[in-house]
Amino acid sequence: MRLAPLLRLAALGTAAVLACAACSQAGSAGSGSSGAAIKLAGVLPTAADPFYVSIQCGATAAAKAAGASITWKSSTNTDTASAQANFQAATLVKPDGLVIASFDSGTFSSQVKTLMSQGVPVVAMDGPITPATELQYVHGGSDDKD
Numbered sequence: 001m002r003l004a005p006l007l008r009l010a011a012l013g014t015a016a017v018l019a020c021a022a023c024s025q026a027g028s029a030g031s032g033s034s035g036a037a038i039k040l041a042g043v044l045p046t047a048a049d050p051f052y053v054s055i056q057c058g059a060t061a062a063a064k065a066a067g068a069s070i071t072w073k074s075s076t077n078t079d080t081a082s083a084q085a086n087f088q089a090a091t092l093v094k095p096d097g098l099v100i101a102s103f104d105s106g107t108f109s110s111q112v113k114t115l116m117s118q119g120v121p122v123v124a125m126d127g128p129i130t131p132a133t134e135l136q137y138v139h140g141g142s143d144d145k146d
Helices: 003-027 050-065 080-092 109-117
Strands: 039-043 069-073 097-100 122-125 136-138
Touching: 039 050, 039 080, 050 069, 069 080, 080 097, 080 109, 097 109, 109 122
Parallel strands: 039 069, 039 097, 097 122, 122 136
Antiparallel strands: none
16 A cells, blocks of 8 residues: 555645635634634544545644644444444534545535535545535545546
8 A cells, every 4th residue: 555645635635624624714703713723523434444544644643733633433334324423423523624535425415515504614535425515525546436
């Protein structure tokens, strides 16, 4: 496995969410307050895949370097019910931005649309949301064809 590209992907996705969350905080009352640390959440489809573990490690390091925090939600299986539960758990922390990777591109479209309408930027990694409701899609260069 080539770890460096994965870490760059994680840093890029986290940087995109950090930048958007910072702009969101500056422009509205939102969930964060001016001068407060940016609080991010991440949702990954599985904690058992080294690809996603690398994404989590790289994004956590990038968030820390930027003075932000990131809370991750994941499971050891890949069923839709677990993915939905992880997404719900991630939104309960009232993040200033969200990073999401999903095996099923249609699973989170309505939830992402709702978050975006509330001013919470969402960046999809390694697979776009269908229909597109996320702020940005960051292609991971894995075996997905999108």
